[in-house]
Structure formats: structure tokens, C-alpha cells
Amino acid sequence: MTARxxxxxxxxxxxxxxxxxMRRTSVEVETFTDPALALAYLxxxxxxxxxxxxxxxxxxxxxxxxALPGTTPFYVVSGDLDAAQWVADNPRVSGVLPxxxxxxxxxAIVQRHVAADN
Amino acid sequence: xxxxRNTASHGFIELLRHLPIAAAVLDRELRCLAHTPTWPAAxxxxxxxxxxxxxxxxxxxxxxxxxxxxxxxxxxxxxQSRDVASVDGDGTRRHLRWLVAPxxxxxxxIAGLVVSAEDRTEQEQTRKRLGEHEAAFRDLFxxxxxxxxxxxxxxxxxxxxxxxxxxxxYSAAEADGGLTYWQLTPxxxxxxxxxxxxxLRTTRRYGPYEKEFIRKDGTLVPVxxxxxxxxxxxxxxxxxxxxxxxxxxxxxxDREEQRLHAIQASKLATLGEMxxxxxxxxxxxxxxxxxxxxxxxxxxxxxxxxxxxxAIHGIREAAVRAGQIVRGLSxxxxxxxxxxxxxxxxxxxxxxxxxxRPRIAAAGVTVGVDAPRVAVxxxxxxxxxxxxxxxxxxxxxxxxxxxxxxxxxRVEREADAPFVRIAVEDSGPPLPAGAEERIFEPFFTxxxxxxxxxxxxxxxxxxxxxxxxxxxxxxxxxCTRFVVRLPEVQP
Numbered sequence: 006m007t008a009r010x011x012x013x014x015x016x017x018x019x020x021x022x023x024x025x026x027m028r029r030t031s032v033e034v035e036t037f038t039d040p041a042l043a044l045a046y047l048x049x050x051x052x053x054x055x056x057x058x059x060x061x062x063x064x065x066x067x068x069x070x071x072a073l074p075g076t077t078p079f080y081v082v083s084g085d086l087d088a089a090q091w092v093a094d095n096p097r098v099s100g101v102l103p104x105x106x107x108x109x110x111x112x113a114i115v116q117r118h119v120a121a122d123n
Numbered sequence: 124x125x126x127x128r129n130t131a132s133h134g135f136i137e138l139l140r141h142l143p144i145a146a147a148v149l150d151r152e153l154r155c156l157a158h159t160p161t162w163p164a165a166x167x168x169x170x171x172x173x174x175x176x177x178x179x180x181x182x183x184x185x186x187x188x189x190x191x192x193x194x195x196x197x198x199x200x201x202x203q204s205r206d207v208a209s210v211d212g213d214g215t216r217r218h219l220r221w222l223v224a225p226x227x228x229x230x231x232x233i234a235g236l237v238v239s240a241e242d243r244t245e246q247e248q249t250r251k252r253l254g255e256h257e258a259a260f261r262d263l264f265x266x267x268x269x270x271x272x273x274x275x276x277x278x279x280x281x282x283x284x285x286x287x288x289x290x291x292x293y294s295a296a297e298a299d300g301g302l303t304y305w306q307l308t309p310x311x312x313x314x315x316x317x318x319x320x321x322x323l324r325t326t327r328r329y330g331p332y333e334k335e336f337i338r339k340d341g342t343l344v345p346v347x348x349x350x351x352x353x354x355x356x357x358x359x360x361x362x363x364x365x366x367x368x369x370x371x372x373x374x375x376x377d378r379e380e381q382r383l384h385a386i387q388a389s390k391l392a393t394l395g396e397m398x399x400x401x402x403x404x405x406x407x408x409x410x411x412x413x414x415x416x417x418x419x420x421x422x423x424x425x426x427x428x429x430x431x432x433x434a435i436h437g438i439r440e441a442a443v444r445a446g447q448i449v450r451g452l453s454x455x456x457x458x459x460x461x462x463x464x465x466x467x468x469x470x471x472x473x474x475x476x477x478x479x480r481p482r483i484a485a486a487g488v489t490v491g492v493d494a495p496r497v498a499v500x501x502x503x504x505x506x507x508x509x510x511x512x513x514x515x516x517x518x519x520x521x522x523x524x525x526x527x528x529x530x531x532x533r534v535e536r537e538a539d540a541p542f543v544r545i546a547v548e549d550s551g552p553p554l555p556a557g558a559e560e561r562i563f564e565p566f567f568t569x570x571x572x573x574x575x576x577x578x579x580x581x582x583x584x585x586x587x588x589x590x591x592x593x594x595x596x597x598x599x600x601x602c603t604r605f606v607v608r609l610p611e612v613q614p
Contacts, residue, residue: 105410108417
């Protein structure tokens with residue numbers, strides 16, 4: 006399976022930045038500003054790692070996680086420091102990244118999981 | 124035919140009987156020939172006694188010493204009068220003016236005296252009362268804490284009291300008869316003066332009239348005048364009451380300053396609450412810039428110019444976004460003084476919603492705006508924006524825990540009156556019955572401790588009142604609805 010990274014964030018600017026970040030990797034990138042669309046996609050497609058914004062209208066990051074099938078590594082990206090602690094405590098969450106995220110950290114995480122799959 | 128002596132005498136005696144004054148005709152021995160009905164009582168004799176034939180000085184022996192010389196002089200031809208005060212049997216003071224004059228017989232010889240009394244009691248009492256009134260008036264005039272002033276129609280001051288002299292800083296010697304109203308009135312009041320003069324001419328009164336006088340030291344003192352015309356010796360004179368408004372003005376200024384302080388304090392409190400949201404808002408574009416910069420280095424190394432261009436575009440976009448946020452914030456934070464300008468209500472709503480965006484996003488509330496047409500009001504955009512931010516924040520807080528949280532902002536122009544309505548509605552629970560007025564009181568809040576200061580609505584109402592508008596809770600709607608109503612201005 007080709008490595009595929011999914012990024013979910015209601016901020017289109019961040020989706021575009023994420024995509025550019027992944028440009029020179031061989032990883033396939035899918036970004037979604039609507040978590041409902043992201044859910045629909047993930048129910049029919051595999052992903053190597055998922056990054057998801059916590060605060061989104063209508064469905065937050067954890068709600069999306071609860072609805073997902075499978076055990077894909079799921080990283081919550083959050084600008085909300087209050088939420089960070091108890092989100093990190095959730096066993097299905099692989100990690101919490103502050104927002105805006107650092108390019109190096111994203112790259113490192115993607116590389117690790119891609120390597121693990123192979 | 125001349126009346127005969129008997130008829131004349133008889134008529135004369137009848138005349139005497141009807142005269143209201145006390146009078147008598149005496150012969151050279153001062154024997155009473157005839158007298159009027161009130162003559163006996165004037166001398167302390169019983170009222171209905173007949174003193175004809177009696178010698179006057181025998182009737183009233185007490186007169187002998189004081190009056191004998193006077194009678195003697197009149198018998199020689201003099202006419203004299205003398206004022207006498209006495210006390211009646213019932214205690215009233217009576218003032219009589221006695222007139223003693225000789226009368227001559229047919230041969231021209233002095234045949235006796237006519238003695239008459241003019242009752243001047245009433246005149247004396249009036250004079251006394253007048254004197255008392257004058258004294259009372261003088262006291263009032265001197266001690267009145269309000270300035271009092273009498274002046275001629277041409278403005279020359281005739282009579283000023285202490286308080287007035289203190290207001291203008293001149294002495295009585297300098298002011299009365301020496302200064303005119305016009306000398307101490309700044310030219311800028313010329314138009315107002317003309318209006319007051321006209322009012323005075325037509326209604327005989329003027330005021331309340333607020334103006335300033337130029338004091339002796341050159342400073343201006345704010346005053347309020349009331350006055351009326353009186354006539355004295357055929358000439359119109361003006362009485363004025365002058366109030367020193369210095370203290371009132373200072374109080375007004377203080378109140379206004381306090382109002383602005385309260386508005387600013389409330390705004391800073393709101394900003395404090397919104398601070399975390401703003402930090403988050405600004406962090407995003409900054410973080411995006413950092414991301415793009417990271418990709419730039421790799422793209423340049425790889426010679427990927429498309430990626431470079433996209434990164435630059437992204438950085439510019441993020442920088443613009445950050446700039447907008449900072450500008451909006453600093454504009455909102457500025458201390459405003461209520462300066463008026465034309466304000467487009469739709470832009471006002473957009474700006475307010477922009478400032479509330481972090482809170483809206485954090486609460487997961489959907490906001491809808493309904494502002495179809497241009498509607499312009501006159502006001503201080505920063506203050507009005509503060510009101511809208513307050514209303515939207517309240518609405519978002521109320522809606523956040525409802526299953527389908529929404530907030531709606533509507534701008535409408537009233538159909539039959541020149542007013543603009545900005546309504547903020549939310550899906551939150553209705554406010555308790557009877558709370559319509561309490562919610563606008565300072566420090567009243569339905570929020571939990573630590574959430575909100577409770578100042579927002581009361582300050583918002585102060586701001587809208589100062590803009591000649593109203594801020595009310597509209598109970599006729601089926602959701603919580605606050606309405607700001609402002610006079611519309613044609614741009």
C-alpha cells in the first residue's frame with residue numbers, strides 16, 4: 006500500500022500548507038476541511054497516519070476518531086491548550102501536536118509510520 | 124340770588140354733620156361753635172357727645188400746654204399743622220395730622236379757628252410697612268447667594284449685589300453706574316443676545332439663558348441668567364438673577380469623563396475575556412508562515428520553483444490575515460471619545476463578528492448574517508462595535524450548550540420611521556420573566572462567577588443612549604432577541 010496521509014482541518018490555509026509540506030515526500034496526501042467528508046473517505050480508504058484538528062464546527066476531532074473504523078495512528082492537532090491534556094489521555098489518540106505544528110515534527114511522525122508499515 | 128345767611132349757615136352746619144373728618148369751628152375764645160360727628164372721639168370724649176358751646180381747652184385740658192401757643196398764633200393769622208400719634212382705646216395706633224386755620228367774619232376780622240384732623244393712620248402704616256419691606260428686600264438682596272442685578276435697557280448696571288460682584292470680580296463702585304452688560308459679554312454671544320432681547324421685549328421676561336461673562340481678570344465665567352422687566356418712574360429696567368455655573372460645568376465634565384472611563388473599562392474587560400481567542404487567531408497565520416518557510420528551503424534546494432511560488436503566496440496570505448486581526452484588535456482597543464462619523468451598519472456587523480470569530484469557533488456556534496441593504500447611522504464606530512461585540516459574545520455564550528447552537532444578526536431599515544434596527548438573536552434558553560430591565564443594570568449577570576463582568580449590557584445601553592438610540596430585549600420574538608435601534612442618516 007502506498008503511504009497515505011490524511012489531514013483534517015477546517016482552516017483551508019493549513020490544509021494547503023500541509024500539502025506543500027508533504028510535496029517532496031512520496032506520500033499521498035488527502036486533506037479535508039469538512040470532517041464529515043473525511044469520515045466518509047476514511048471508511049472506504051486506508052491511511053497510514055491521520056492528523057486531525059480538534060476544534061471544528063459540527064464535529065470535533067475526538068468525535069471523528071470515535072466514528073472511525075480501524076486503528077490508524079491518529080494525531081490530534083490542537084491550538085487549544087486546555088483541551089490538550091485530557092485529549093492526550095484518550096487511549097486511541099497517538100499524540101497531540103500543538104497548533105500551528107512544526108514542520109519537522111510532522112515530517113518525523115510521517116516518516117516513522119511509513120517506515121513501520123514497510 | 125345769593126343764598127341768605129340763614130340758609131348758608133344752616134347748610135354749613137349740615138356739611139359739618141356729614142364730614143368724615145374730625146373738625147370743628149371755634150370762636151376767638153376757642154368755644155366750639157359746631158363740630159363734626161367724629162370730633163368728640165378724636166379728643167377722647169364719648170362719641171355721641173355734643174361739645175358745642177364748650178371751650179376747647181376746657182374739654183381737653185391736656186392740650187393746654189402744647190397747643191395754646193399754636194392757637195394763639197393762628198388767631199393772629201397763621202395756619203399751622205401738627206402730626207400727632209395716639210393710641211386708641213383698643214390699642215391701635217392712630218396718626219392724625221391736625222390743621223389749624225383762622226376764619227374771618229363778614230367784616231374780614233378773624234373770628235375764630237377751624238380745627239380739622241386728617242387721619243393719616245393708613246398712610247403711616249403703609250409707610251411703615253414699606254419701610255419694613257425695603258429693609259427685608261435690602262437684606263435679601265445683600266445676602267442672596269444668587270447674583271442679583273438691576274440694569275438699564277442700554278445695559279448700564281445700576282445695582283448689583285455681593286454675589287453678582289463676586290461672579291464678575293468687580294467692586295460695587297466699579298460696576299454700578301460704571302460698567303455695562305455689553306462690556307462683559309463676549310462677542311460670540313451676539314446672536315444669542317439678540318434672541319434674548321427680543322424675548323424680553325415681547326414677553327417682558329427672558330431666560331433661562333446660558334452664556335459667559337468676562338471677569339475683571341480676563342477669564343470667562345459660565346453663568347445662567349433669568350430676568351424680567353420692571354417699570355420705575357416711567358422707565359423700563361431689567362432685573363436679572365445670575366447663577367454661577369462653574370461648579371455645574373465641572374460636575375458635568377466629571378460625569379462625562381466617568382462615563383468614558385466606564386465604557387473603556389468594560390471594553391478592556393471584554394478584550395481580556397477574548398484574549399485567549401485572539402492569541403489563537405494570530406498564532407495560526409504565524410504558524411503557517413513558519414510551515415511555508417520550512418518548505419521554502421527544501422524547494423529552493425530542489426529547484427522546485429512552483430513550490431517556491433506557492434509557499435510565497437501562502438506566506439503573503441497568512442501575513443495579511445495576521446495583519447487584519449491585529450488591526451481590528453488595535454482599532455477596537457483604542458480609547459474613543461464619542462466622536463461622530465457616518466457608519467455603515469453592515470461593516471459594523473462584519474467587524475464585530477470578525478472580532479468574535481475565535482469565540483464563535485471555540486463554541487462551535489453557527490452565525491448567520493441578514494443585512495440586505497445599506498443602512499447608515501451617525502456615531503462612534505468603535506463604541507458601536509463594542510456594543511455589537513458584547514451582544515454577539517453574550518449570544519454565543521447563551522447558544523453554546525444548546526443542541527443546535529446558532530446566532531443570527533439582522534440589520535433592517537424600519538419601514539415607517541427613519542431608524543435602523545440591528546438585532547442579535549440566539550438559540551439559547553429564554554431569559555427569566557421580569558428580567559427585561561434588570562439585565563441592563565450594572566453588575567447583573569446570569570453567567571457563572573468568573574465569566575463576564577456583568578458590565579457589558581449596562582455600558583452598551585449607556586453607549587446607545589448617548590447615540591440617541593435604544594437597546595432593548597424584544598420579548599415578542601420566539602427566541603432571545605436583543606435589538607439596537609439607531610436613527611438612520613442619509614449618506
